Each structure stands twice: as structure tokens, then as C-alpha cells.
Amino acid sequence: MKIELKPIGIIHSPFKSKEDIPCQSYKSAETGEIEVFKEFEDGLKDIEGFSHIIIVYYFHSSKNYSLNVKPFLDRELRGVFATRHPRRPNRIGISTVRLLERKENLLKIKGMDVVDGTPLLDIKPYVQKFDERKNVKIGWLEDKLKNEVKNENINSSFRE
Amino acid sequence: MKIELKPIGIIHSPFKSKEDIPCQSYKSAETGEIEVFKEFEDGLKDIEGFSHIIIVYYFHSSKNYSLNVKPFLDRELRGVFATRHPRRPNRIGISTVRLLERKENLLKIKGMDVVDGTPLLDIKPYVQKFDERKNVKIGWLEDKLKNEVKNENINSSFRE
Numbered sequence A, B: 001m002k003i004e005l006k007p008i009g010i011i012h013s014p015f016k017s018k019e020d021i022p023c024q025s026y027k028s029a030e031t032g033e034i035e036v037f038k039e040f041e042d043g044l045k046d047i048e049g050f051s052h053i054i055i056v057y058y059f060h061s062s063k064n065y066s067l068n069v070k071p072f073l074d075r076e077l078r079g080v081f082a083t084r085h086p087r088r089p090n091r092i093g094i095s096t097v098r099l100l101e102r103k104e105n106l107l108k109i110k111g112m113d114v115v116d117g118t119p120l121l122d123i124k125p126y127v128q129k130f131d132e133r134k135n136v137k138i139g140w141l142e143d144k145l146k147n148e149v150k151n152e153n154i155n156s157s158f159r160e
Helices: A038-043 A139-160 B040-046 B140-160
Strands: A002-007 A009-014 A031-036 A052-058 A092-103 A107-109 A118-125 B004-007 B009-011 B029-038 B054-056 B090-101 B108-109 B118-126
Touching: A031 A038, A031 A118, A031 B090, A052 A107, A052 B054, A092 B118, A107 B040, A118 B090, B029 B040, B054 B108
Parallel strands: none
Antiparallel strands: A002 B004, A009 A031, A009 A118, A031 A107, A052 A092, A052 A118, A092 A107, B009 B029, B009 B118, B029 B108, B054 B090, B054 B118, B090 B108
């Protein structure tokens, strides 16, 4: 079975190369613009009511996939499906971003973590009831994110 | 630009037709099984550590798309990108489900809301820090979900 998709838009981002991108959108205060192609503009009706949207896009600059990858936060090889690494069999990425403004077919967003020119596949409203879960365990990421918080605290105490 | 994807697995669900499915996975206590094809099994390494995963799949039984759709919870036409409706230009669906158990290439999950035989495109770990947002506004869904809660309370008071 082959599935054929066509981009519905393009993401304009201040990040011109992969190396510039923060590892997750929650770490990014950067703004950017989503251009939805004119033929799909009608599908944006009612989107203004949502403060956050989930953007679904295609990691177009990842050429091949690996089943084991070294994630940004780790030095060990991990199964690609236990990471958000772009080198996945179907190169689909998702990010939850803040919707700042809509002007016709253009969406101004905050929390940008993709490279400029990334093809957009879909937009979904972020709904806490649908998208949040309690009592969550996050496996190998547990220690990594804890250390990250610790380092951030150390850094901010240096700044004080 | 055309993007070609290939399923990495198949979702086995107790729901044999679209009419049986709850409108969102948070409303479902049903279990099901994700079969990841053997060639991708190595990519599941470390997945056991996560209590919840985001499954990305293809709405294979939706034939055409509409830019304006009538969502399950509403009587008005809404822009498809302001809904989770399956009749979208690229028929990608996402659900956050509980991972109960892994046996080799099989994942037992809870919170099933897709039809049996749905092609699986990707699996991502659910990570609160990446996937949760505060101060969320949910537009047209605000009243609908409030009424839902009210109705649930009425129902549960009947049960008491």
C-alpha cells in the first residue's frame, strides 16, 4: 500500500538550517509564519478561536531513516519510535505551537522548531482534553529532562 | 511536490466500522493492538519506558476531503483544520493512547479510537513537556465540551 500526500502549505521559519533549531518547540520563543495554500484557505475557518495548534509537517531535509538514532538529549542509541528524531521511516513531524494571529491564509505562530521551507501536511486544533494525559512515564527521557531543568536552574542562578 | 509514505504497521481495533468509534481516544477504555511490521521492530527499542504514545495513522476509509465539515460535537459547519474530522486534505490522524504492554513487534494499547485495519504511519513518545500547553483557548469547542461535562454529570448523578 502506497499513500500519496500533497503539502497544504509551507512553513516560513527564521531557522535556515537544521543546526539552528531548538530541539523542541516548548524551548522556542521564535515566531514564524505558516502559509496555507490559497486553495485550502476555507479550511481555516474558526481556527482563530484556538490559542494553540498542532502542526503536522514533512521532514523534507532528512534523506534516509534509521531505526536506531542518537537523540539530541542523549548519547545512547534509542529506537527511533521512542524519540522525536526526524530520521523516521515516514518523515512526519508534529509540533504544538501558539497561534498569534491569522490573516487570510497566513498564520503567525510562536514556538517555531522547524527549518524554513518545511512542507505543511495538516493543522489540528490543540485541545487539552484530547491531548493531555496524567500519570505519565517518559522512560529514557526522565533523567535527561530532569538534568536539563537542573542545568537551567544553575544557569539562571548565575544570571542573578 | 508529492510525498509518498508506506505504512509501518497496522492497527487492530475492536471497532469494525466508523459508526462504532468514540469521537476521541480520551473517551475510550477499549484496548487494541498495534502490529508494527517486523522490518521496523528495531525502532521500538526503549518504547516500553513510556506510559503513553502518540500514534500517527492514515484515515484510509475517508474517500474525499471537505474544507468545511460538521464535527461530531457540533451542528454547524467548521473549517476542517479547526476540527479533528477525518475528511482532511492529507488524511493523517493522531491519537494519544496508553501503552499497556509490548511483546516484540506488538503493542497492546488502551484508548482505542480508530477503525480496525487502519494503517499506522508513525509512533512518537508522549512527553508532557513537549506536548502540553497552559492557558489554552479552544474556540467553538469550549461550549461543546462544557455541555458534555454537564451531561456526563447529569448521567452520573442518575447512576448514583
